[in-house]
Amino acid sequence: MNLSQVEKISKALGDSHRLKILQQMQKNKGKLECTEACNLLSLAQPSVSHHIKKLVEAGLIHQYKIGRHYHYALNHEVLDMYREALKQL
Numbered sequence: 001m002n003l004s005q006v007e008k009i010s011k012a013l014g015d016s017h018r019l020k021i022l023q024q025m026q027k028n029k030g031k032l033e034c035t036e037a038c039n040l041l042s043l044a045q046p047s048v049s050h051h052i053k054k055l056v057e058a059g060l061i062h063q064y065k066i067g068r069h070y071h072y073a074l075n076h077e078v079l080d081m082y083r084e085a086l087k088q089l
Helices: 003-012 016-027 034-041 045-057 076-087
Strands: 031-033 061-066 069-074
Touching: 003 045, 003 076, 016 031, 016 034, 016 045, 016 061, 016 069, 031 034, 034 045, 034 069, 045 061, 045 069
Parallel strands: none
Antiparallel strands: 031 069, 061 069
């Protein structure tokens, strides 16, 4: 993992709402539905979508659609690579 990727992930993790999303995903076996995230954060759907988009762009979560609803899953591979990259600093 290069420094640019580490920086992008670090920026994505620099927001408490995004950390709450990841924390909830960890509790739910790495999965989360958009409506669950809205309820968790007590934010409007567009705000939650913004935070989720940042996590997807950083590669921390995968997005997939089932029917009309979006679901998200932790990207454990990227999280592990990020942890290892931090150890190297």
